[in-house]
Amino acid sequence: MSSKSVPTARRLRVFDSTLRDGEQAPGNAMNPDQKLELALAIEATGVDTIEAGFPSSSPRDFEATRLIAGALTTAKVATLNRAVRADIELAAEAGGVERHQVQIMATGSDVHLEHKRGLTRAEGLHEIIDSIRFARELGFTDITLGIEDASRGSDDLLRPMIEAGIEEGASTVALADTTGCLIPAEFGAQVARVRSWIPDHIILSTHCHQDLGLSLANALAGVEAGADEVQATIAGIGERAGNTPLEELAAVLLYKGEQLGLTSRLRTEKFYEAYQLLARIIGMSTPRNKAIFGENAFATQAGIHQAGMLRNPVTYEYVEPHSFGRERGILIGRHSGRNVVRNLFDQMGIGAERDLLDEIYETYIAGRADGTCIELGELREIIAERLARTTEMAVAS
Structure with missing residues (x-):
């Protein structure tokens, strides 16, 4: 009698950006001690990585990174940095290089290269190669190539950038739908293409925004297309309309994980406590109709x-x-x-x-x-x- 093998569920990595992308939105400012308190509450939810901030942006983010890096025990700390040596050096000073995921931000579209950065494609590629190489020289082993506005980037811009980043030592590629402009079919197709360009051991991450109300749908489409990680925030806070809501992602994994062939380390019973702390710290009112955390959700x-x-x-x-x-x-x-x-x-x-x-x-x-x-x-x-x-x-x- 033959028996069919049961496919092994794939573990989805969860990256929390509440303290960085969430905090940089208007009205969401936190001081370093508040960030530390919230980071520990977020760690209790079982996320794999917690982004402490953007160390070069302010002394407060530098201090928050220092505090959080020294306090986390189960989650890794992450920082966001421009593709600039000074940023990466400050990140190392703030959070060390052990269990520290240093994210180096690449410019992923011609729109941003021309109108935001004033760079050529060749210059954008050079700064990525130089900054990743410098991060390795400092001792970083967990390096993310975070591609801003990737969703509006053409394949002939993105592919050389991604391949060069991996060759220099990036172990994660994060695709950002920075303007929230894609629908799930489009984002899933882009993730599938990028997945086909990179080795299996390279982690592919998603960072989706909520401008069309599709951040979670896009993130799930990305995961189904081969992404290994989702970047999210508590209650979806973040720039403009926000990001993929962490608690909604957790609910999908709890109730649809088997169907999707996914598992995670998330502990859903800890989420509301973290949300209440966040709401208190930033003075955020609770909407009636928000999934999971809304006043009328249950x-x-x-x-x-x-x-x-x-x-x-x-x-x-x-x-x-x-x-x-x-x-x-x-x-x-x-x-x-x-x-x-x-x-x-x-x-x-x-x-x-x-x-x-x-x-x-x-x-x-x-x-x-x-x-x-x-x-x-x-x-x-x-x-x-x-x-x-x-x-x-x-x-x-």
């Missing part, structure tokens, strides 16, 4: 949904709140029907008290025209108090 008010949820949460709940350190919320408002009251009556052993049911519904639910809600537990207390008053009145009479 809450329902609609009576039809509640009827199913009260019988079995699986009816409307695919992502389980406890998997991400959250709790289920049944909110009672004007869209809730009488079923939620009936269900509470059954739980409390009240029986078919139709007059009381109608009174509770009309008084506390139907009249909420302003859209406000009360918690299920609060409604339970209201019913219990109402029953207690009724009992007292009956005894008194």
Whole structure:
């Protein structure tokens, strides 16, 4: 009898950029001590690499890199650097060269070469070769060629750049959809082409932006096309509309990982704690409808949904709140029907008290025209108090 071999799941590497790309967006500034505290919370989620910052950009980023590099125990530290020797030297001074992924930023499109850098293709290629060679001379062994605006780069620009970077010692190539301009089919096709150019042992990473709302979809398309790593941020914070949301990537891996043939080291139950810390540090309000972290992500008010949820949460709940350190919320408002009251009556052993049911519904639910809600537990207390008053009145009479 022959047996079919079960394919081995591929482990996806996860690179967190909350403290660098996330922090550089307006309103998201953090001081070095705050970055350190958050880095440790992010490390607890199981990510492989934490980007501490851009050491040459400011003394605060230099200090944050120094603190974080000395504190991490399971994740590697990473820094972003221009293809300039002085940047790479500062990165080495701030974070050392051991367990330090030094990212060297290449200019990946003719648009950026001409309008941002004022360089020729040959000059852009030369600075990559020189900076990677210099990083190796300093003792770096974990070197990333991070290609800015790769999504708008032509193959005849990107391929020589990537091949030269690998020849000089880059062990990771990171493709950035810097402007968030691609759709999944386009980004997946680009990743597949780059994967075909490079040896299997070279890590291929994605860095996708959210300008079209497709950062996670593009990252997943990249992974399916052969990428080994996804760069992401907590709550998707970052430049303009942000980056691939780390928690949404984690949810996909948790619930669809087997289907995709992927595993990771992520510990989803630690994510909400890290998010709450981030929100407190940068003063970020929580949107109602954000996946995983949103106020209403695990809450329902609609009576039809509640009827199913009260019988079995699986009816409307695919992502389980406890998997991400959250709790289920049944909110009672004007869209809730009488079923939620009936269900509470059954739980409390009240029986078919139709007059009381109608009174509770009309008084506390139907009249909420302003859209406000009360918690299920609060409604339970209201019913219990109402029953207690009724009992007292009956005894008194």
